[in-house]
Amino acid sequence: MMREIQLHKCAALILLVLIQVNTTASVHWGYDNDGPSRWSKIFPLCGKIRQSPINIVNSKAKVRSRLGNITMIGYDKPITTKIRNNGHTAQVDITSGDVFIKNGGLPGKYKLLQLHFHWGSDNGKGSEHTINGEQFPMELHLVHYLTSAAGVGEALTLPKGLAVIGFMFEISKDDNKEYTNIISALSQITKYSDRDIFSVQLAEFAVGDLLPNNPCHFYRYLGSLTTPSCDEIVVWSVFKEKIKISKRQLDEFRKLMSSEGVNLQNNFRPVQPLNGRVVQANFNVADTEDSSEGKENGRR
Numbered sequence: 001m002m003r004e005i006q007l008h009k010c011a012a013l014i015l016l017v018l019i020q021v022n023t024t025a026s027v028h029w030g031y032d033n034d035g036p037s038r039w040s041k042i043f044p045l046c047g048k049i050r051q052s053p054i055n056i057v058n059s060k061a062k063v064r065s066r067l068g069n070i071t072m073i074g075y076d077k078p079i080t081t082k083i084r085n086n087g088h089t090a091q092v093d094i095t096s097g098d099v100f101i102k103n104g105g106l107p108g109k110y111k112l113l114q115l116h117f118h119w120g121s122d123n124g125k126g127s128e129h130t131i132n133g134e135q136f137p138m139e140l141h142l143v144h145y146l147t148s149a150a151g152v153g154e155a156l157t158l159p160k161g162l163a164v165i166g167f168m169f170e171i172s173k174d175d176n177k178e179y180t181n182i183i184s185a186l187s188q189i190t191k192y193s194d195r196d197i198f199s200v201q202l203a204e205f206a207v208g209d210l211l212p213n214n215p216c217h218f219y220r221y222l223g224s225l226t227t228p229s230c231d232e233i234v235v236w237s238v239f240k241e242k243i244k245i246s247k248r249q250l251d252e253f254r255k256l257m258s259s260e261g262v263n264l265q266n267n268f269r270p271v272q273p274l275n276g277r278v279v280q281a282n283f284n285v286a287d288t289e290d291s292s293e294g295k296e297n298g299r300r
């Protein structure tokens with residue numbers, strides 16, 4: 001009898017140790033002290049060969065107009081969301097409302113789960129993807145999961161379980177009024193919290209209002225989550241059309257604090273090797289104003 005109790009105690013202790021290790025692993029990464037170059041030591045998938053973000057080079061992109069356009073469903077309907085500071089970004093979680101993407105070469109229909117941002121300490125950096133080596137002041141990611149999966153959990157185990165669409169920002173003189181809702185909530189989530197209770201309900205808005213008018217030109221490649229655990233499960237669509245934002249508005253993002261207790265800035269992962277992957281484009285990249293060839297030859 002005594003021996004049995006001892007064994008139970010031992011099992012409980014092992015369980016406690018396991019829980020603690022797990023908890024530590026889930027939060028122990030960042031962009032400063034635990035910089036991206038060290039992620040793969042704790043999260044082995046971050047060292048694999050199909051990683052994101054990447055540098056997109058126009059002259060090397062393969063034009064595939066057959067991809068067609070991505071169909072955005074429910075992007076024009078107001079939805080319910082809440083925003084929180086998860087220590088790595090400002091994340092807007094969709095709490096109700098059906099927003100989907102399909103077509104555009106996607107292998108199925110995907111449902112919007114959350115959107116979040118990556119930004120820099122100054123306007124010369126911030127985006128995760130770069131185009132012809134150029135980095136932008138901020139990048140928006142809209143994360144969707146495959147609806148044919150049993151749920152988000154199962155989607156995270158599939159090689160194309162997530163479809164993320166990315167948009168670059170460019171600085172404008174005037175504020176982008178569509179972002180007032182999100183930006184005015186930032187002052188309430190300055191501090192990081194891992195508890196959902198500290199999220200702030202946003203006024204209803206249509207996701208499409210956050211995007212440029214009629215976005216249709218995108219680059220496509222297969223990659224990964226850009227944060228640990230870096231799972232290689234993402235069909236990426238990076239759009240050519242950019243979102244406008246004023247410096248004053250961007251500065252509000254820069255006031256957030258990270259899980260490491262410092263200003264949450266430069267929360268972007270550096271670009272990763274292509275390792276033979278080919279980036280496709282659903283538009284004629286040669287017609288792009290910022291095509292590297294055009295610039296080099298001084299044709300524009």
Ligand SMILES: [Zn+2]
Nearest residue numbers: 116118141226
């Ligand atoms: Zn992201």
